[in-house]
Amino acid sequence: MSEMNLIDIRRHLHQIPELALHENQTHDYLLHIIGSFKQKYLTLGSIESLPTAILVRIKGSNPNRTIGYRTDIDALPIEEKTNLPFSSIHPGVMHACGHDVHMTVALGILHYFTEHQPKDNLVFFFQPAEESESGGRLAYEANAFSDQFRINEFYGLHDNPSLPAGSIGCRMGTLFAGTTEINIDLTGKGGHAAYPQNANDMVVAAAQLISQIQTIISRSIDPIQSGVITLGKIEAGTIRNVIAGHARIEGTIRGLTQSMIELIDQRLKDICHGIELSYNCKIDLELNQGGYYPVKNNSALTKGFINFMKNNSDVDFIETQPAMTGEDFGYLLSKIPGTMFWLGVGDDSSLHTATLTPDESSIGKGVNAITSFLENRMKE
Numbered sequence: 001m002s003e004m005n006l007i008d009i010r011r012h013l014h015q016i017p018e019l020a021l022h023e024n025q026t027h028d029y030l031l032h033i034i035g036s037f038k039q040k041y042l043t044l045g046s047i048e049s050l051p052t053a054i055l056v057r058i059k060g061s062n063p064n065r066t067i068g069y070r071t072d073i074d075a076l077p078i079e080e081k082t083n084l085p086f087s088s089i090h091p092g093v094m095h096a097c098g099h100d101v102h103m104t105v106a107l108g109i110l111h112y113f114t115e116h117q118p119k120d121n122l123v124f125f126f127q128p129a130e131e132s133e134s135g136g137r138l139a140y141e142a143n144a145f146s147d148q149f150r151i152n153e154f155y156g157l158h159d160n161p162s163l164p165a166g167s168i169g170c171r172m173g174t175l176f177a178g179t180t181e182i183n184i185d186l187t188g189k190g191g192h193a194a195y196p197q198n199a200n201d202m203v204v205a206a207a208q209l210i211s212q213i214q215t216i217i218s219r220s221i222d223p224i225q226s227g228v229i230t231l232g233k234i235e236a237g238t239i240r241n242v243i244a245g246h247a248r249i250e251g252t253i254r255g256l257t258q259s260m261i262e263l264i265d266q267r268l269k270d271i272c273h274g275i276e277l278s279y280n281c282k283i284d285l286e287l288n289q290g291g292y293y294p295v296k297n298n299s300a301l302t303k304g305f306i307n308f309m310k311n312n313s314d315v316d317f318i319e320t321q322p323a324m325t326g327e328d329f330g331y332l333l334s335k336i337p338g339t340m341f342w343l344g345v346g347d348d349s350s351l352h353t354a355t356l357t358p359d360e361s362s363i364g365k366g367v368n369a370i371t372s373f374l375e376n377r378m379k380e
């Protein structure tokens, strides 16, 4: 398949973004493309409880192991503002995290190995629900990686707009943070704006809660370490002259170690309890880590990956710092050894923004770098 075809495929995928667990058109299009490849060495698999997932196995010629390669396939609830001629045709939904690029790179690698039978077995996992709902964990718990889809080592990438297009970034140890989703419901008593003494105002309680939460990172954690709490959404009230009896706050916690995430979780619980007492309200705090564990690269495999990329003159390799982005590949790497890495897509816009425009030259370079790595790995 030429790079031109891959770019057409990426543009088609870009036009049909779908939210976690609803990736039906994407699933059908991926199957259509995979169906156009040579089928000789290929077996398809599905996961009953995760119907938009696709597993593809390529039988090796003389296998020592089964190597897994994962791509995520879901998109984000963001209205696209790129003005690209192939912008999203799904209102309010966009591939603003580059999963269209991830899928296209995976298809390029898969296509290569359908034409050139690999020595080891390969399993490609097209994974739903990375942005939320923990698709990786759901697949693992559904026993997806068993029998002919059992994987000995797993690889996956994420695109990175701040790295040059086509470069590969990686590091030993933790690449990405673990995350916990936060949902907070505060319940007091609504009432007339003129009679605050008869109501219990949840806008005021929520404002205090938000201010106190901001002290967790600055006052409760070792400044040499790091953590993030972002409260990305707040809802309360209906009109200016009615006191709100309910408020809802949604956010996310990030930490590079599981113990940091647990420390922040605990401080959040304590602060919510304190606000409940101070404001005589009820607070329901839901903390959901799902499968978003810190992404910890396996030492031996990652050393091999980095050595290969560093010594390959066709690859621009960059040793990166840990990032506070999350990834449920962290869950899969807690079960199966492997390596996550970045693919540079050189863009001024960052991930999760409405103007993200990855440089498409990264696709062909990514396919070449990863295909060469896998071929080399199979010689070992």
Ligand SMILES: CC(=O)N[C@@H](CCC[C@H](N)C(=O)O)C(=O)O
Pocket (backbone or CB within 6 Å): 097, 130, 131, 132, 133, 158, 179, 180, 181, 251, 252, 253, 292, 324, 325, 326, 327, 328, 351, 352
């Ligand atoms: C690469 C990336 O942007 N991943 C997402 C993962 C979301 C984790 C979870 N749903 C949460 O919000 O805590 C990210 O936001 O980092």
